[in-house]
Amino acid sequence: MTFSKIIRGLKTVMKMEQSTKQEKALKTIKEGKAEICLKTEKVFYNPVQEFNRDLSIAVLSIFTDDYKAEKLTRAEKKISNRQNNTEGTNEVNEVPVTILEALSATGLRSIRYAKEVPNITKIVANDLSEQAVQTIRENIVSNNVQSIVETSHDDACMLMYKHKHPMKRFAAIDLDPYGCPSMFLDSAVQSVQDGGLLLVTATDMAVLAGNSPETCYCKYGAVSLKTKCCHEMALRILLQCIEQHANRYSRYIVPLLSISADFYIRVFVKIYSGAFHCKKTTSKLSMVYQCVGCDNITLQPLGGFKPNPTEKNPEQMKAYLPTVPPVSEFCVHCNQRHHLGGPIWSAPIHDEVFVSRVLSHVQDNPQLFGTGKRIEGVLSMVREELQEVPLYYTLDKLFGRVHLETMPMLVMRSAILNAGYKVSYSHASKLSIKTAAPAQVIWDIIRTWEKTHPVKAAKLEADPVSRYILRQEIKTAIDLSERGDANPTSRRDGRLRFQFNPAPHWGPGSRAAVNVGDEKISKAIRNQNKNSNKDRRAEKRGHSPQSDEDAKKKLT
Known part of the structure; x- marks a missing residue:
């Protein structure tokens, strides 16, 4: 046995021992x-x-x-x-x-x-x-x-x-x-x-x-x-x-x-x-109108229920089809058109x-529960969410759309509460604003904020959508003073509401290598190197791939 073979054998044994140790460490x-x-x-x-x-x-x-x-x-x-x-x-x-x-x-x-x-x-x-x-x-x-x-x-x-x-x-x-x-x-x-x-x-x-x-x-x-x-x-x-x-x-x-x-x-x-x-399903589903300019969302229920006048029991309801569409051809807030999506559960x-x-x-x-703290934080937010309000705004999108300095979250929440409407976070987004307040009230809050935090004239002139939004009349009396109940309980208690990525290369992971069984290999694996394998078989038969291609050209 030559010295090189002995070295190769030792390296193989070391690799096997190392892989065995890694397997024991990783697989439990x-x-x-x-x-x-x-x-x-x-x-x-x-x-x-x-x-x-x-x-x-x-x-x-x-x-x-x-x-x-x-x-x-x-x-x-x-x-x-x-x-x-x-x-x-x-x-x-x-x-x-x-x-x-x-x-x-x-x-x-x-x-x-x-x-x-x-x-x-x-x-x-x-x-x-x-x-x-x-x-x-x-x-x-x-x-x-x-x-x-x-x-x-x-x-x-x-x-x-x-x-x-x-x-x-x-x-x-x-x-x-x-x-x-x-x-x-x-x-x-x-x-x-x-x-x-x-x-x-x-x-x-x-x-x-x-x-x-x-x-x-x-x-x-x-x-x-x-x-x-x-x-x-x-x-x-x-x-x-x-x-x-x-x-x-x-x-x-x-x-x-x-x-x-x-x-x-x-x-x-x-x-x-x-x-x-x-x-009753039609009353639980809605189509979604999304403005392409200001991203405002309007829902159109597929159906509804109302009291039946022919029944003596007031609990007897009658199904009806609502009139459509709930929006005009152009958005009333920014004068842009809409995309249509859905249906969604509303x-x-x-x-x-x-x-x-x-x-x-x-x-x-x-x-x-190893993730108990996070579960407590998420469920605390879920419990605070407004259940009757589908979807939400986000603070960065609202103010970014009109190129304004972003308002503090507690000020925005206080302004909505001062206007007489409920507000909550959504567990799905850190900057979410879930509220039943009409979009007109939300934009009036932003226009009021713009009075003391003006946007740059150059940006306003270059963007006709933001110019259209900000130049509309304020129709709601807005009070921007902060209030104590604007800070939700989950935030005051310091709950772990939103978590950073827990690991490098974090995500859904890779699909299992073999999904159907040991004897059935996936198509992606079967097709690996198929062209090079064809070339090798051709060379063994005494033909080169190039000569085969030339012969095909001559025949045609």
């Missing part, structure tokens, strides 16, 4: 009460989503109590109506709570649900990748949750379709795909129990935020708009998409919590059955009582 993951081990890079795991998992555990902990109580109440009513004997009461005391994690990957989420969420009967951890399912099985055994968690190797949609019968439905379904979740929604809304919970994540924010409105329509059935309030609009687009899928089967949604965080959105909605309630996106209970649970159990 502890989160919450779970500890998992990964033996391959082909199983997807994103540490940045810990906030997502912590929040889901907090929501499910409250939901399971409500779900069991609701089911027991319904069963007792049926028994009392039928005047059955007491034998049936023993049966309804047991309410099974089954959860499906349709896209499990490592199984970390399912294991955490089994260890940290009370009242769960069974969890199904499903994935399409054989390697992922094998990893889940090993992690289930190592965490000693075999009695609660079972694995499934199946297509997520097919698995849910198999459970669409009312007796087989899940109490909760968790959908956390890589990208768009819309392909799973049709099967998901059919496979959730009446009063069950659907947890949905979407990470394709570029599509939802207006960068590709035509793609958004293909995937979600709504046209997205490029606007500063795009993160809340993304939530509302996803909610209307779920509602549309549910309505096809005489079902409808009740949003409990809708969050925009980091690079994704996450919604928690209850699913109920009822054809009558589905008729009803409330949170349940304030439910959010308060989740917040209390997180505060009472700080040891369970």
Whole structure:
């Protein structure tokens, strides 16, 4: 054996030892009460989503109590109506709570649900990748949750379709795909129990935020708009998409919590059955008119309800179609035209009582949540949001549009309160202004500010839109004096409301290397170096690629 071969062999052994050490260091993951081990890079795991998992555990902990109580109440009513004997009461005391994690990957989420969420009967951890399912099985055994968690190797949609019968439905379904979740929604809304919970994540924010409105329509059935309030609009687009899928089967949604965080959105909605309630959907959806000049948003509901004069009961409502359009050809504030987007969900996106209970649970159990401080801050803001007001303004956009020095946030909020209107932040944006005040009042505040902080004449002359806005008459009496209640409680308490990027190269991560199974390699991998491989095969046959090309030219 030569000296060079010995050196190469030693280098190979050292590399193998180093890679083994790195694998042991990187592949053991502890989160919450779970500890998992990964033996391959082909199983997807994103540490940045810990906030997502912590929040889901907090929501499910409250939901399971409500779900069991609701089911027991319904069963007792049926028994009392039928005047059955007491034998049936023993049966309804047991309410099974089954959860499906349709896209499990490592199984970390399912294991955490089994260890940290009370009242769960069974969890199904499903994935399409054989390697992922094998990893889940090993992690289930190592965490000693075999009695609660079972694995499934199946297509997520097919698995849910198999459970669409009312007796087989899940109490909760968790959908956390890589990208768009819309392909799973049709099967998901059919496979959730009446009063069950659907947890949905979407990470394709570029599509939802207006960068590709035509793609958004293909995937979600709504046209997205490029606007500063795009993160809340993304939530509302996803909610209307779920509602549309549910309505096809005489079902409808009740949003409990809708969050925009980091690079994704996450919604928690209850699913109920009822054809009558589905008729109210048109009053919960709206088209969106966006001014291309001042970015003002105007909503046009698809339908509405009013008292029926032919009915004696005043609660009997009659559906009607509203008149359109709600805007003129040119914007009254800046004299520019409009873009049309939507439809979006324009009803409330949170349940304030439910959010308060989740917040209390997180505060009472700080040891369970690694991102507890952030959850407290976000939920505190969500609880303060004006539920009856869809979308929001942003301070930088308003003042940047007219080239003015930006007003302090507390002064702007005080001016809105002094004008007699409510105001709040949105959890989706640090500079957000959510208010029911008309756009005329907002621009009057800005015009009043401009009196003491004038814009440069050169900028005003170069921009006809800002000139048109600022030269209009102030129609509202504006008071810019600060007031104490303009500072919200979450801000005064120093809550962790907005977080900086938690890691370098932070984002949704890379898609799993193999998604379908070990024996099926992705198209991108199969096609790598295909041209160079053709050349090598041609050379082995005694032909050069160049001579083959010359021969083809002569024939033609």
